[in-house]
Amino acid sequence: MEKRFFDKVEDNAAVRIWAETTQQEKGDSLTGGYVSELWNFSRISVTQNNLQEMKEIWGQWDDEVKQLFYCHYGDLPYLLDVKIDEHLFRALAQYWNSAYSCFTFGKVDLVPTIEEYTTLLHWPKIQVERIYSRPANVPAFSKKLMNITGMSEQWVTTRIKQxxxxxxxxxxxxxxxxxxxxxxxxxxxxxxLSIYGLVIFPKALGHVDEAVANLFDRLGKGTTHVPAILAETFRSLNACKRAGEGRFIGCAQLLLSWFHSHFWKVEKVSYRIFSENYSPLKELVATPRRDDVTEENWMTVLRNLREEDVEWRAPWMVPDEILYQYRGFDWVPLLGVWGAVGYAPLLSLRQYRSRQFTAPTYGLA
Known part of the structure; x- marks a missing residue:
């Protein structure tokens, strides 16, 4: 990682030696031989907000206004056009392995990473070292809305709902x-703000939650939102997995975009050309997808995935350094808008086309 995270940048061999030594000294918080348990049925709900009005508003804006949005908030509007395949999502959720914080398909382990989500969202103004955390003393919800909307206190307070x-x-x-x-x-x-509340953190359908406004209030200071998005994705999947039911309240659009980037291999893709204005999310949205596959068929496909079916490193990812530990932790604590979760990117080194090794996981569970 960059020197603003650590005193020095470690090479792969040094990280591997550190990981093996730490794992031997501290032990492993994961059960040996753990195999992800697959439910026979799923009650996971992928109920989403109706985004048609947002699409119409975006379609009415001219190029100048759209460019202003891209400049400040990256490629968020493309999420409005990501079609949610509920059959695929429910099948995919069965393979979420909460003990490893990854998806386990047979012997294939994959996990969305900070670096991948950052690339997908293509937001030029974030500073990757400024990870979101909720301040101890935050302004009242009405004050934050007044600042964001530019409206009066009376306008805001009469519209806040419980x-x-x-x-x-x-x-x-x-x-x-x-x-x-x-x-x-x-x-x-x-x-x-509406995209954050209705698409990325869709907790109360048809409403933008106060916790989302807390995060949005920090974005103008260059704070990266990606760890919070990952944290809520993992937390929601974990909650649904434990209960065997529940509504997923993370960003399903980003998760499915990530999935399609790794499966299946193709001979020629246009991702090889990179530029400052290149948008992988835009291209993913424009790629035709089958929408007539049943959940049972998706389960069969996922159960039979082989390593050769996987594009280990997303083709639009530029090789770079990764965040693998933070301060006193041997892994990375991700802070969401409603809670936190542990994240161990060293378990997904193959996604960076690096040699996989046993990662330290003590305390991760």
């Missing part, structure tokens, strides 16, 4: 504001 234990603002109020706000930059900001 959903269970959480405060939210309805999408219909944000939609009306986007359509009528005289400040173009504020329209762009509110639209981005």
């Amino acid at each position: 959903k269970g234990y959480c405060k939210c603002i309805p999408w219909r109020n944000l939609r009306d504001l986007i359509l009528a706000h005289p400040d173009v930059k504020k329209r762009v900001d509110v639209f981005a």
Whole structure:
């Protein structure tokens, strides 16, 4: 990783020796010979917000406004066009192995990584060392909304709703504001907030949660949102796996985009040409997909995956250094908007076309 993370950059051999020594000294928190348990059926719900109105608003904007959005928030709008294959998603969720924080298909282990999600979202203004964490003293929800929307306290407070234990603002109020706000930059900001609340962290359907506004409030300072997205993806999958049911509240669009980037191998792809304006998510959205495969057939396909079926390193990924530990941890704690989870990227070194070795996992569980 870069020197702003650590005192020095470690080469592969040094990391391997450190990992093996640490694993021998501290032991392993994972059960030996663990095999992911596959449920016979799934009650996981992939119920999503209706994004048609957001698509229509985006389609009405001219190139200048869209470019303003891309400049500040990257390729988020392409997520609106990612079709959710519920049969594939439910089958994929069966293979989530919470003990390893990865997907286990037979003998193939893969996991979405910070580096992959950062590349997919293509957000130019983030600083990878500024990982989101909720400040101890945060402004009131109304104050954050006033800052983001530029509206009065009265306008904001009359529109805040209570959903269970959480405060939210309805999408219909944000939609009306986007359509009528005289400040173009504020329209762009509110639209981005809506994508975060309805697509990336869709907890209360039709509403943007207060916790999402907490994260959004930090984005202007260059804070990276990727670890929070991964944390909530992993946490939601874990919760559904343990209960055998539940609604997935992570970003299903990003997870499926990641999946399609690794399966299956193709002879020629256009990802080989990289430029500053290249968008892997845009190309993934434009790629035709079959949508007539049943969940049972997807389960059969995933059970029979072979190593040669896997594109280990996503073809749009540029080789780079990876974050494999953080401060006193032998792995990386990911802080989400509602909680935290452990993440061990050394378990997925093959995705970086590196030699896989036993990674330290003490304390990860």
